[in-house]
Amino acid sequence: MDKESKRSIDIAVQKVLKKAEEENIKTVWDRFEEQLPQCGFSQLGLCCTVCNMGPCRIDPFGEGAQTGICGADSDTIAARNLARKVAAGASAHSDHGRDVAHTLFLLAEGKAHDYQILDKNKLKELAKELEINLDLPEEKIVKEVAWRILMEFGKQQDQLIFIKRAPEKRQNLWKKLGISPRGVDREIVETLHTTNMGVDNDYKNLIKSALKCSLSDGWGGSMIATDLQDIILGSPQPIRGKVNLGVLKEDFVNIVVHGHEPILSEMAVKAAKDPELVKLAKEKGAQGINLAGICCTANEVLMRHGIPVAGNFLHQELAIITGAVEVMMVDVQCIMPALKDVASCFHTKLITTNPKARFPGVEHIEFEPQKAYEVAKKIIRLGVENFSYRNKDRVNIPKQQMDLVAGFTKEIVFRILGGRYRATYRPLNEAIISGRLRGIAGIVGCNNPKQTHDYFHTTLAKELIKNDILVLQTGCSAIASAKEGLLIPEAAKEYAGKGLQEICEAVGIPAVLHLGSCVDNSRILTAASEIIAEGGLGEDISDLPAAGAAPEWMSEKAITIGFYFVASGVYTVFGASPFAVLGSKNVSSYLTKELEELVGARFDFCDDPFKMAKLMIEHIDKKRELLKLKPLMYQ
Amino acid sequence: MKRLYYRIDKCLGCRSCEIACAVAHAGEETLFCAIKQKVLPRKKVYFFEGKNFPLSCLHCKEHPCVDACMAGALVYDKEKGLVIHNEERCVGCWICVMVCPYGAIRPDINRKIPVRCDKCKNKDEPACVKACPTTAILWQEEDFLLEVKK
Incomplete structure (x- = not known):
C-alpha cells in the first residue's frame, strides 16, 4: 500500500x-x-x-511519583483534564447558539435587514413552547422568543427550557442526580471552577459536573443553534447535492466557505448569485461563481440550498492545494492554523470574518449581522477579482465527485414516514417493533490523521446498515459517507440489509440520513424523544435499541457530544484514540462500566470499525430483548 | 564502566530526556538558556511501529565514526569507553553522521558540527537519567545486562 x-x-x-x-x-x-x-x-x-x-x-508504571505536588492522584488529574475539555466543547457549540440568538434579536429590532423569518411554523411552535401569547404581532413574538432564548445562557436557577423536550423519565433522573442544567453559561463556568487547583478532588463528582455541563450544550446551546437557524434560515428539506473536491470547477471563480456558523455563509450563497458579481466574473474570463463548502458550514448550506461540499475536516488544505480556490472564507471552529501557510503557496486569499477567530497577517473582513449582505458581497468580490491571479498551470482538480441527498430533520423524517397528512413517527416505531428494522445508530464526529481518513466512518456505516440499522449522521462523518455514495437512496439496495432496504424503497429515503452539522446532533436527541413519545419502545431514551459512535473524532466538541449522548441514555463508542483517561483505572472503569448504573448508558473505546459495529449491534440486540420486541424479520 | 540502557516498554515519548539533555549542555544549564542558545539535544526519541525508541550515541567498541573522521576530531578512549569529540578540530563534514549504523549522531545545523551523547562527562550520571519520569533510562555497569539476562 x-x-x-x-x-x-x-x-x-x-x-x-x-x-x-x-x-x-x-x-x-x-x-x-x-x-x-x-x-x-x-x-x-x-x-x-x-x-x-x-x-x-504521574508514573503509570507505579515506580515514580503517584501524586502531583498538591497531592492529586491519577484519578483526580485525569477526571479534571477531561471535565475541562467537556467545558471547552460546550462553550464552542453554545457560543455559536448565542450568536444565532443575537441575530434573531437584531432581526426583531429591525437591525438585521438582510434576514427574515423563513420558518414561521417553527417560530410559532417555539413561541408556544415558551408560552408566549401567539396573538401578539409577529415582530413582538420574534423579539420575545429571541429575548427568552438569550436569557437561557445567563439563567441561574431552575432548568433550561428545552429540558422539557426529553422523556419525562429522563428529566426525573436528571433531577434526581442533580445534573439538570440550570443555565448554559453557569454550567460551563461551574465545571471550570471545580477543576481549579484544590476544588473538586472526587473523580465521580467531576464526571457528574461534566455530564451536567454537556447537557447544557446538547439540550441547550446546540439545540438553540439548530432551532433558531431553522427559524431564520429556513428548515432543511430533502435536497440533492454533490460532494468531494471534484465540485471545484476549473473555469469558475471558486469560493470556499469553511467553519461552522451559517449566518454569514447564508449571505455568501445569495451574493454568489448577485448579477453584478456574476457579470464581473465573466469579464474576468470565468464562466461564473462557484460556491462550495468544507466542514459544518458546508453542511449548513448544503442542507438548506444544496450547495456542493468540497469535503470534510481533512480536506481543508487540499481544497487550496488544487490551485483553483480564489477565496477561502472562514468563521469559527476547526479551521487549521496551517491554512495560512498553504494559502501563501497559491493565489488563494484566506479571509477571516469572525472577531473571535483571527490569524496574524491574514485579511480580516468582520461580519456584522446588521450589514450581512454587504460583507458577503465584499468577500465574494475579492474572490472574483482574484481570479485573474490564478496560475492555470498549477491547477489540478481531481475529478471525483458523488451525488447525495441531505436535508433530513426530525420534522421531515416524520413527515416522510407518515405522509403529509398524518405526520407521525408510528411507522418508524412499528418497523422497529416488528423487527423489520433492528434499531437506530448515530455516527458523528470529525476526521483524525491518526487513522486512515474516512475508512472508519464509512466501514462502520456500511456494517450497520447491512445489519438493518438505520444510520443518522452529522458533521464530517456525514460528508465521509456522502463521498462513499451512501447518501443516495439507490445505495440502500447495494449495502443495506433486507428489512432496511424495504423501508428505504417504500418511502424513498437513503439508508444513511444526513441530519446536518455538529450542532444538529441536537436533532438526534429530539428525534429520540419523539420516538419515545410515540410509544411502544420504552419510556426513556436508554430503553431504545439505539447506539452512537464517533469513530474518527479529534475535537473537544466531540467529547462534549459524547457526554450529552451518554447523559441522555445513548450507549456511545469512540474510535481514534480513547479519551485521555486510561492512566486512571478508576476513571476509565467509571466511564465504560459504572456510568450505566447512573444514567443508563456508558462509553466504549474501540479502534476497529468492525468490532465497533459488533459492539453497537450487541447493545441494540440487548435493548430489543429487554423491550421483548419481536425477533428480527430477516436474519 | 557505566552505560545508558533504555527500557523501551516504559518510554512514554514525553521527550523529557531530550529537554534535560539540552539543558545540561547549555551555558547556564537552565531551560531558558538552552532555548536562547538553541542547544540541540544530543539524544532523540524515535517512533516506530507503535513503540518509542530513545536513541543516543552507544560509544561502540567498534566505531566506524572514529575510523571515518578525516580531521582526527574523534578519538576512542578505551578506559572510559567513550568516543570523544574534539569540537575544535571538527570540520563539520557530517561523515560520522553518515556512517553511524544507528543514526545516533545529530547534525547541529546552527553550529555546523555534529553533536553526540557525551554521557554528561563532568557529572555523576547523565542528565537524562534523572529526567525520566518513568525510570525508563538506566545508568548501569556493562555487566548489568548480562545479569538481567540470567
Missing part, C-alpha cells in the same frame, strides 16, 4: 496529496508524523498543568 492510500481511502485526497508532495507543501499528515512520538503522559491523561507548582506527571 502506498503512503497516500494509508492516509485516506478517498481517491481525490490521494491525488491531491501526491500533488502536495511534488510541490513540497506540508499537510496535516506530514505534521502528524513530525509529532511522533506523541507524549504518553498526555495520552493517558496523567499530565497536570492546572497550577504553577506543576506541571506534574
Whole structure:
C-alpha cells in the first residue's frame, strides 16, 4: 500500500496529496508524523498543568511519583483534564447558539435587514413552547422568543427550557442526580471552577459536573443553534447535492466557505448569485461563481440550498492545494492554523470574518449581522477579482465527485414516514417493533490523521446498515459517507440489509440520513424523544435499541457530544484514540462500566470499525430483548 | 564502566530526556538558556511501529565514526569507553553522521558540527537519567545486562 492510500481511502485526497508532495507543501499528515512520538503522559491523561507548582506527571508504571505536588492522584488529574475539555466543547457549540440568538434579536429590532423569518411554523411552535401569547404581532413574538432564548445562557436557577423536550423519565433522573442544567453559561463556568487547583478532588463528582455541563450544550446551546437557524434560515428539506473536491470547477471563480456558523455563509450563497458579481466574473474570463463548502458550514448550506461540499475536516488544505480556490472564507471552529501557510503557496486569499477567530497577517473582513449582505458581497468580490491571479498551470482538480441527498430533520423524517397528512413517527416505531428494522445508530464526529481518513466512518456505516440499522449522521462523518455514495437512496439496495432496504424503497429515503452539522446532533436527541413519545419502545431514551459512535473524532466538541449522548441514555463508542483517561483505572472503569448504573448508558473505546459495529449491534440486540420486541424479520 | 540502557516498554515519548539533555549542555544549564542558545539535544526519541525508541550515541567498541573522521576530531578512549569529540578540530563534514549504523549522531545545523551523547562527562550520571519520569533510562555497569539476562 502506498503512503497516500494509508492516509485516506478517498481517491481525490490521494491525488491531491501526491500533488502536495511534488510541490513540497506540508499537510496535516506530514505534521502528524513530525509529532511522533506523541507524549504518553498526555495520552493517558496523567499530565497536570492546572497550577504553577506543576506541571506534574504521574508514573503509570507505579515506580515514580503517584501524586502531583498538591497531592492529586491519577484519578483526580485525569477526571479534571477531561471535565475541562467537556467545558471547552460546550462553550464552542453554545457560543455559536448565542450568536444565532443575537441575530434573531437584531432581526426583531429591525437591525438585521438582510434576514427574515423563513420558518414561521417553527417560530410559532417555539413561541408556544415558551408560552408566549401567539396573538401578539409577529415582530413582538420574534423579539420575545429571541429575548427568552438569550436569557437561557445567563439563567441561574431552575432548568433550561428545552429540558422539557426529553422523556419525562429522563428529566426525573436528571433531577434526581442533580445534573439538570440550570443555565448554559453557569454550567460551563461551574465545571471550570471545580477543576481549579484544590476544588473538586472526587473523580465521580467531576464526571457528574461534566455530564451536567454537556447537557447544557446538547439540550441547550446546540439545540438553540439548530432551532433558531431553522427559524431564520429556513428548515432543511430533502435536497440533492454533490460532494468531494471534484465540485471545484476549473473555469469558475471558486469560493470556499469553511467553519461552522451559517449566518454569514447564508449571505455568501445569495451574493454568489448577485448579477453584478456574476457579470464581473465573466469579464474576468470565468464562466461564473462557484460556491462550495468544507466542514459544518458546508453542511449548513448544503442542507438548506444544496450547495456542493468540497469535503470534510481533512480536506481543508487540499481544497487550496488544487490551485483553483480564489477565496477561502472562514468563521469559527476547526479551521487549521496551517491554512495560512498553504494559502501563501497559491493565489488563494484566506479571509477571516469572525472577531473571535483571527490569524496574524491574514485579511480580516468582520461580519456584522446588521450589514450581512454587504460583507458577503465584499468577500465574494475579492474572490472574483482574484481570479485573474490564478496560475492555470498549477491547477489540478481531481475529478471525483458523488451525488447525495441531505436535508433530513426530525420534522421531515416524520413527515416522510407518515405522509403529509398524518405526520407521525408510528411507522418508524412499528418497523422497529416488528423487527423489520433492528434499531437506530448515530455516527458523528470529525476526521483524525491518526487513522486512515474516512475508512472508519464509512466501514462502520456500511456494517450497520447491512445489519438493518438505520444510520443518522452529522458533521464530517456525514460528508465521509456522502463521498462513499451512501447518501443516495439507490445505495440502500447495494449495502443495506433486507428489512432496511424495504423501508428505504417504500418511502424513498437513503439508508444513511444526513441530519446536518455538529450542532444538529441536537436533532438526534429530539428525534429520540419523539420516538419515545410515540410509544411502544420504552419510556426513556436508554430503553431504545439505539447506539452512537464517533469513530474518527479529534475535537473537544466531540467529547462534549459524547457526554450529552451518554447523559441522555445513548450507549456511545469512540474510535481514534480513547479519551485521555486510561492512566486512571478508576476513571476509565467509571466511564465504560459504572456510568450505566447512573444514567443508563456508558462509553466504549474501540479502534476497529468492525468490532465497533459488533459492539453497537450487541447493545441494540440487548435493548430489543429487554423491550421483548419481536425477533428480527430477516436474519 | 557505566552505560545508558533504555527500557523501551516504559518510554512514554514525553521527550523529557531530550529537554534535560539540552539543558545540561547549555551555558547556564537552565531551560531558558538552552532555548536562547538553541542547544540541540544530543539524544532523540524515535517512533516506530507503535513503540518509542530513545536513541543516543552507544560509544561502540567498534566505531566506524572514529575510523571515518578525516580531521582526527574523534578519538576512542578505551578506559572510559567513550568516543570523544574534539569540537575544535571538527570540520563539520557530517561523515560520522553518515556512517553511524544507528543514526545516533545529530547534525547541529546552527553550529555546523555534529553533536553526540557525551554521557554528561563532568557529572555523576547523565542528565537524562534523572529526567525520566518513568525510570525508563538506566545508568548501569556493562555487566548489568548480562545479569538481567540470567
